[in-house]
Amino acid sequence: MNKGLYVHIPFCLRKCPYCDFYSLTDRSTAAAYVDAVIDEYRSLDGSFDTVFIGGGTPTSIGGELVRLCEALPKAEEFTVEANPGTVDLELLKSLREAGANRISFGVQSFDDRELRALGRIHSAAQAEEAVLLARRAGFENISVDLMLAIPYQTVGSVKKSLDKIRELAPVHVSAYSLIIEEGTPFYGKRLPLPSEDEEREIYWLVQRFLEAMGLKQYEISNFALAGMECRHNIKYWTLEPYIGLGAAAHSYNGGRRYSNAPDVAAYLLGEGRELDSEIITGEEQLREKFWLGLRMTGGIPYGGEFPEAVEKLTGQGLLEIADGRLRLTRRGIDLANLVFMEFV
Numbered sequence: 001m002n003k004g005l006y007v008h009i010p011f012c013l014r015k016c017p018y019c020d021f022y023s024l025t026d027r028s029t030a031a032a033y034v035d036a037v038i039d040e041y042r043s044l045d046g047s048f049d050t051v052f053i054g055g056g057t058p059t060s061i062g063g064e065l066v067r068l069c070e071a072l073p074k075a076e077e078f079t080v081e082a083n084p085g086t087v088d089l090e091l092l093k094s095l096r097e098a099g100a101n102r103i104s105f106g107v108q109s110f111d112d113r114e115l116r117a118l119g120r121i122h123s124a125a126q127a128e129e130a131v132l133l134a135r136r137a138g139f140e141n142i143s144v145d146l147m148l149a150i151p152y153q154t155v156g157s158v159k160k161s162l163d164k165i166r167e168l169a170p171v172h173v174s175a176y177s178l179i180i181e182e183g184t185p186f187y188g189k190r191l192p193l194p195s196e197d198e199e200r201e202i203y204w205l206v207q208r209f210l211e212a213m214g215l216k217q218y219e220i221s222n223f224a225l226a227g228m229e230c231r232h233n234i235k236y237w238t239l240e241p242y243i244g245l246g247a248a249a250h251s252y253n254g255g256r257r258y259s260n261a262p263d264v265a266a267y268l269l270g271e272g273r274e275l276d277s278e279i280i281t282g283e284e285q286l287r288e289k290f291w292l293g294l295r296m297t298g299g300i301p302y303g304g305e306f307p308e309a310v311e312k313l314t315g316q317g318l319l320e321i322a323d324g325r326l327r328l329t330r331r332g333i334d335l336a337n338l339v340f341m342e343f344v
């Protein structure tokens with residue numbers, strides 16, 4: 001079976017105050033890091049139909065990222081995550097020529113005040129320019145990330161970001177709510193966040209607006225034109241195998257999960273690999289199939305498993321069974337965490 005290949009690039013220009021991903025602002029080891037990832041890739045068996053280079057900020061290492069793309073397999077879907085403040089036409093063209101055919105921009109908002117509050121390095125104008133440059137460089141499969149429930153955000157400001165998205169016409173949008181994680185500078189700070197009611201209004205507006213653009217909600221946080229869903233991310237939700245390369249990368253080989261340590265120095269020494277190995281038994285696999293698979297709006301094939309939980313959740317109008325599939329209702333999408341809790 002074809003697998004997914006994920007590569008974690010743990011470097012960023014600057015640390016955003018809400019971020020708890022593993023990344024360093026010292027990029028002096030980027031070349032050695034790319035060498036180590038290429039070595040790890042060459043030690044693998046099997047074939048890969050999707051590649052996803054995420055981070056961190058992959059585009060913050062410029063030419064080293066191009067060198068990495070050249071060494072990785074020319075997968076049918078090959079995504080690079082990009083920060084709009086770290087790309088130019090030359091880099092985008094080089095990435096395209098090196099095999100990348102999908103680009104995912106961490107735009108987050110088209111409102112400069114919101115971007116500043118998030119500590120992002122780019123402006124709304126740079127985000128717009130980046131999408132246009134990507135298209136000029138030959139990328140048709142362009143995704144834009146939009147962040148919800150962020151400081152200063154209102155229904156009106158989201159509407160403006162959505163209008164800009166409609167103008168730029170990406171084929172895919174990911175819309176995630178800001179989660180304030182412990183240990184980040186945002187944690188414990190008084191922030192001008194939208195109220196819970198406003199947050200819900202914002203989410204419904206995003207759903208309605210993107211669907212009206214023809215971007216179908218295929219997963220709780222992801223919208224795409226038909227056929228442009230992210231095949232790599234779908235592997236995570238449908239328990240297909242994927243291998244993660246690099247510091248802090250996670251892998252699932254179909255029966256076992258493991259991860260590399262979030263430590264570039266150890267990674268460069270060949271240490272801290274395949275840690276936290278966990279065999280996923282039949283019962284756990286079934287639970288994962290439910291709480292991950294139900295994130296997809298098309299649901300999962302249903303054969304009568306977990307009858308009590310399913311009866312309760314269908315009774316509450318959160319799940320429905322149709323054509324042999326179990327899936328979230330509209331209300332279930334809003335209250336998805338209540339559903340997932342039943343299966344975790």
Ligand code: SF4
Binds near residue numbers: 011013020056
């Ligand atoms: S650019 Fe992305 S990975 Fe880097 S610090 Fe900001 S949110 Fe985190």
